[in-house]
Amino acid sequence: MTGNAWLQIGLFFTLLLVLVKPLGWYMARVYEGKPCGLDRALGPLERLIYRACGVKPEEEMDWKTYAKAMILFNLFGLLAVYALQRLQGFLPLNPIHLGAVSPESAFNTAVSFATNTNWQSYGGEATMSYLTQMAGLTVQNFLSAASGLAVLVALIRGIVRREQKTIGNFWTDTVRGVLYILLPLSLVLALALVSQGVVQTFSGPKTVPLLQSVTYQSPVIDAAGKPVL
Structure with a gap:
């Protein structure tokens, strides 16, 4: 490992x-x-979210109800992200008219983001439309993380509340995790990225001249299209 890598780990x-x-x-x-x-x-x-979703924040759940709510919530998120990828060719915020993501890749990505793994097997803006990235992947970055935090908190409550049958309310824990923890942290990180000039735009890709020229040598391939070493 390089010195810079050790420095980053230390920081x-x-x-x-x-x-x-x-x-x-x-x-x-x-x-x-x-x-x-x-x-x-x-x-x-x-409070507006609770009223709109019909959630009673003071109503606690036992572990079975809590687990059922968590599973259904994440299953819905998985299906929503899968549908967005498969239908993105017909949806807005797709300036370069990307088509549907393949079923295998769409399912892999949907499962990955629903489980907060965020493993990506595709080429970013060359595969996903802006709508898919924002309404699907970015939303799941918040919801799946908040869901994971909620489960951890429920586990802690289960250990602490030895003589009680309830472990909290999944919907309340998830909403509070998003609003009071993840959104403020993301705002701080977003300001840091903006300060460094990170670009965010709804327009299509741009071709820009580089400040320093780069030389690229195409690999030599044989008749079968394989690189020759």
Whole structure:
């Protein structure tokens, strides 16, 4: 490994150790339903989501109901991402008119993002439309992560609440995880990316001149199309 790689690992673990206490304290207050500093700004939106979805946040679930809600929620997300990929050729926000993703790749990607694995076997903007990336993959980056956090919190409650039959409310835990944890963190990271000039646009791909020329040598191939070493 290079020195730069070791430096990055060191910075990562240093940042992790620094954030353990404050972020852990903050997350505990979020999942316990205690004031966390963002309630005044995000509380109305949280309550609106509950009303729109018919969720009773104070109603707790036993582990079977919690597990059923989690499985159905993620199954719906899987099917939604799969459908977006297969139908993207007929949907908007597709400036270069990409066609449907193959069934195998679409299913692999849908399962990957539903399980928060995010393993990608395709070429980014050469395969997925903007709508698929935003409404499918990016949304799942939040929902599947929030679902995973909710399951972890439910496990902790199950250990702590030895004499109780309930472990919280899956919908409440997921909503609060998205609103109070993942969205604020993503906002901070987004500002960092914008400050570095990362481009985000709805227009099609652009051809731009490079500041420094690059020489590329095409590989020599045989009659079968295989590279000759």
